[in-house]
Amino acid sequence: MPEFFHDRRLYYTPIEFALKHIGGTWKMPILWRLQGEAQRFSELKKDIPHITDKMLTSQLRELETKGLVKRIVLPGTTPRVEYSLTDKGKTAIPVIETIMKYGFGLMQEEGIEWPH
Amino acid sequence: MPEFFHDRRLYYTPIEFALKHIGGTWKMPILWRLQGEAQRFSELKKDIPHITDKMLTSQLRELETKGLVKRIVLPGTTPRVEYSLTDKGKTAIPVIETIMKYGFGLMQEEGIEWPH
């Protein structure tokens, strides 16, 4: 049977497994922003329109749990937390790029404008 | 605002738009099987473990509506229907391949065996 259990869940395909890591509304947009420099919670919030505190926190936690993102509490009095990609997280970037380009292509076919 | 309406729905990113076309549990596995030759409903059902009639029908309908799949009723008495990729559908294949390879990579890291 082409299927497997992992972490109390049954997967049918490698695709499903991949999307468990980077799928959903917010994970890819978050990972995408973490290319290059580490970003603070508040910076991610500013950069990703519509995301709520709760979604940003929960998605970052899941990405951390899966080892794609690293969380670093900066020293100091006021809370300051930085998020960055791990090596594992970096391997997702070309995948995201492929999907994003595909999405842009579909948008173009539909005549959808994207504010650049 | 980097966002747009399409078909009564609000999208925030091209990624979301792309996954509306090929996302979910079944769409990519279906599209993947339609590479090469056209496949009959019953062939797809046999090839895709765990998929139900209802899921296969609904996902094929959505893919048809979005123009990725073509549905052809074969002449004859008994119902015989063939599904194949449109040109638009074919552009999804390299994207799926990328995601699938990424999924295999993640599985390997986790030591998950895949019956080949």
Place this chain on the structure above:
DNA sequence: CAATACACTTACTTAAATGTAAGTATGCCA
């Protein structure tokens, strides 16, 4: 001393995706 910034958490609700089970029309085959 009150207001604000930051990075969260909690409880609850809504919406979307998926699954279960059964039924349908047509015609063929034994």
Place this chain on the structure above:
DNA sequence: TGGCATACTTACATTTAAGTAAGTGTATTG
């Protein structure tokens, strides 16, 4: 004539993802 195959549809239940609203603790700023 009864059972089976094909390609569906329908009604319903469950599961998962996402959203809403409010609150928390610490510390700085005016």
